[in-house]
Amino acid sequence: MNTAVMILIVMGIVGITFGFILAYANKKFAVEVNPLINVVEDILPKGQCGACGFAGCQAYAEAVVLNPDVAPNLCAPGKEVVAKAVAELTNKTIDKVEPRIAHIKCAGTINKTVKTYNYEGVEDCVAANLLFGGSNGCKCGCIGFGTCVENCPFGAMKMSSDGLPCVDLKKCIGCGKCEAVCPKNVIEILPVDSQVSVNCNSKDKGAVARKLCIAACIGCGICAKNCPHGCIKIENNLAVVDFYICNEKCNNPVCTNKCPTGAIKTKTSISIENKKTLVAITKHHAVTK
Incomplete structure (x- = not known):
């Protein structure tokens, strides 16, 4: 009994001693925070x-x-x-704030792409990508499990019924969270006033890309030839747009007129497609409930 009491007394003294030491150290080495x-x-x-x-x-x-x-x-x-x-x-000077928005560089919906195998596992794009780059035939295309949607802190993305993420133009602020988590780099952050965008991420040659996805850019260069301002180039079999030159010089984008697959679209057509997709998502959820 005496031994137990002595242990408690010693532990109490040690605790009090360390408490005073920590309090002194906290006061001595405290860093003043700028209010x-x-x-x-x-x-x-x-x-x-x-x-x-x-x-x-x-x-x-x-x-x-x-x-x-x-x-x-x-x-x-x-x-x-x-x-x-x-x-x-x-007391700092401020530069002009350029509004940005997320853009999905893929139009490979379920009925437009080829699947190489049936994936059964964790429904996460990063996890699925570890298994032969996902089941999508196009290894540069969207995997479709919505990891970007789950990581959007503002609820600005939803998965459509055809297997692609859709961006809510009113909620998206271009934070880039979705872009960072996408294992395929299918998402890019664009200036909100971008005139055109390329809805494809494939680096395959035209014949191969077309075989895997009927909505793929085939790198034909027709859009580049029809752009009077030199805003579009073909890099790695894919059309690449210089959005800043396009926005500055172009008032009437004609580059989309002759695209054989519809891989490059104007801002107006993209907005219409997004609105239709969001309506489809709402109807799909209403039916499933």
């Missing part, structure tokens, strides 16, 4: 998307307050309103 950091963090949208390049809103708030080289307009979800507020609080 402006909390003010900046409070006006950020708290999406924790990482689009700014930092690990969350608090990390960006600390960086933009303490580092004079960190721009005040890096918060994509906050857009221009938040950028102006951060610039005012940190």
Whole structure:
């Protein structure tokens, strides 16, 4: 009994001693936090998307307050309103905030692509990609399990009934979270005012690409030849658009007129397709419920 009491007394003394030591150390080595950091963090949208390049809103708030080289307009979800507020609080100049949006570089729906095998496993694009690059015949195309949708912090993406992710143009702020998790690099972040976009990611030669997906870009170069401003080039059998030159010089995109597969589309046609897809998604969920 005496031994047990002595043990308790010794443990209590040791605990109290270490408590005083920790309290002293905490006071002695405490780092004073700039109160402006909390003010900046409070006006950020708290999406924790990482689009700014930092690990969350608090990390960006600390960086933009303490580092004079960190721009005040890096918060994509906050857009221009938040950028102006951060610039005012940190006494920094602000460049023009360019709105961005996610774009799916694939039109290979279930009925347009060839499957090489039946995949049975975890319904995750990253996991499926580990098994021979996924079951999609086109190894550059969307795998279709919606990992991008699950990782969108703003609910701006949904899986359509034909197996492709669809972007809600009103909700997407171009944070790039979906782009980062896609194992096929099928998603790209474009300026919101982009005139045209290429709905394909295939690097295969024309005959092979067409055989695997009837909506694939075949690298024929017709779009490049029809572009009067030289905005389009064929790289690795795929049409690539210089969006900045296109937006600056082109008022009437004619490059899409003669595309044999419809792989390159104008902004108007993309918006219409997205709206139709979102309607189809809503109807599909209503039926399944």
